[in-house]
Amino acid sequence: MEKVIKPGIPVELIKNPITLDQPEAMDKKYMCSVHDNLEGDVFRITNPTQQSRMIPLHSGERFNAYFFLNKIYTAPVTVVRNVTDGKFRVVELRLTASLEKYERRKFFRLDANLDVRYLLLTADNAMAFKEATKNGTLLTMEGFEKGVTVDISGGGVRFVSDRELPEGGMVITHMIADTPSGEKKNYVFLGKILRSVKHADLRDRFDHRMQFVDMKQEAREEFVRFIFEVERQRLKKRGGI
Numbered sequence: 001m002e003k004v005i006k007p008g009i010p011v012e013l014i015k016n017p018i019t020l021d022q023p024e025a026m027d028k029k030y031m032c033s034v035h036d037n038l039e040g041d042v043f044r045i046t047n048p049t050q051q052s053r054m055i056p057l058h059s060g061e062r063f064n065a066y067f068f069l070n071k072i073y074t075a076p077v078t079v080v081r082n083v084t085d086g087k088f089r090v091v092e093l094r095l096t097a098s099l100e101k102y103e104r105r106k107f108f109r110l111d112a113n114l115d116v117r118y119l120l121l122t123a124d125n126a127m128a129f130k131e132a133t134k135n136g137t138l139l140t141m142e143g144f145e146k147g148v149t150v151d152i153s154g155g156g157v158r159f160v161s162d163r164e165l166p167e168g169g170m171v172i173t174h175m176i177a178d179t180p181s182g183e184k185k186n187y188v189f190l191g192k193i194l195r196s197v198k199h200a201d202l203r204d205r206f207d208h209r210m211q212f213v214d215m216k217q218e219a220r221e222e223f224v225r226f227i228f229e230v231e232r233q234r235l236k237k238r239g240g241i
Contacts, residue, residue: 004067004069004073004099005034005037005043005067005099006034006037007033007034007035007036007037008033008034009033009034009067009068009069010031010032010033010067010068011031011032011033011034011045011065011066011067011068012029012030012031012032012065012066012068013029013030013032013048013063013064013065013066013077014028014029014030014063014064014066015028015062015063015064016062016064019064020066020072020074020102025228027232029050030048030049030050030055030057030063031048031049031050032045032046032047032048032049032091033045033046034067035085035088035090036085038092040094041094041095041096042080042092042093042094042095043092043093043095044083044085044090044091044092044093045090045091045093046088046090046091047082047088047089047090047091048091056082057079057082057091058079059079059080059081059082060078060079061078061079062076062077062078062079062096063076063077063079064076064077065077065093065095066102067099071101071102072101072102073099073100073101073102074099074100074102075095075096075097075098075099075100076095076096076097077093077094077095077096078093078094078096079091079092079093080092080093080094109151109152109153110151110152110153110227110230110231111150111151112149112150112151112152112227112230113148113149113150114148114149114152114175114176114177115146115147115148115149115175115176116146116147116148116149116157116159116173116174116175117144117145117146117147117173117174117175118144118145118147118159118161118171118172118173118174119141119143119144119145119171119172119174120143120145120165120166120169120170120171121169121170121171121172125141125143128141128142129141129172138172138188139174139186139188144174145161145163146161147159147160147161147208148160148161149175150207152175152223152227153227154212154220154221154223154224154227155211155212156191156194156209156210156211156212157173157175157189157191157210157212158207158208158209158210159173159208159210160199160202160205160206160207160208161205161206161208162204162205162206163206164196164198164206165193165196165206165208166193166196167193167194167195167196168192168193169192169193170190170191170192170193170213171190171191171192171193171210172188172189172190172191173187173188173189173191173210174186174187174188175187177226185226187223187226189212189215189219189223190212190213190214190215191210191211191212191213192210192211192213193208193209193210194209194210194211195207195208195209196208196209
């Protein structure tokens, strides 16, 4: 049994050919955790769920399992059987190959035109920024300018505006988007300008590439879920669903 597979480790199960970083994985993956280890390459997981619904697995089904430690490990697994361990219904799985460290792809990038407000942080507004952050009034600060996104990802935003920004400059971006439930959601992130150049096609416009900085994992995952949901809806429309 691989040493990294320990009780309590979060696990996600996804069937081939879908991989962890594809948009389709958001709807296809099953969530669970390691319950305990048995002999050899067999271990038990808690009964998987998908969008809070318990999902029955069947003997012989095959998945790619992703184990979330400080790094992500993956291996193909086969369902052995469903069993009851005291009060818990658990599933026995067998590793069919050795675990490998999963190298995440670069963040999925989605072409999207969203209105974006941005605030360039400078020495002149540093104190006002600290006070606004402390008081919860950041979004009403003076100095926000308008732009439009070109594409978005879990790693950053590319957007267009009517002024050049200093490379290496720090900016606050504010986007408002519809969640899958139809509610309005504010996305506010700190970022660093990696590049700011004249737009190739639009006169008097500048193309900026911004990388998120010091972004909490929870906020990043929520933003990625939003991106994947938008793409999933697009795929549905293309397929006539």
